[in-house]
Amino acid sequence: MRKIAAADGAIGQVLGCHYLLSFSARFFGGADLAARVERESAAGQWCWGGGLSPASHG
Incomplete structure (x- = not known):
């Protein structure tokens, strides 16, 4: 996970969301x-690549 995110932060975020949501x-x-x-x-x-962004406002 860390190696992927270090290489490409966007892909790391999608993978992190996948892991989180797939275990829900x-x-x-x-x-x-x-x-x-x-x-x-x-x-x-x-x-499971749904978006989670604590920085988004709305």
Whole structure:
């Protein structure tokens, strides 16, 4: 993660958001939901790249 972000900060941010959001089912859902989301995500090769920016105002 750090090596990627050091080479390209934008790609590092997308990867960080992917990791955070892809684990959200584990944090907020039950074991069954987490297993299903992770299975479908892997099978569909989903990119969980939603934007999170503490600096944005709106």
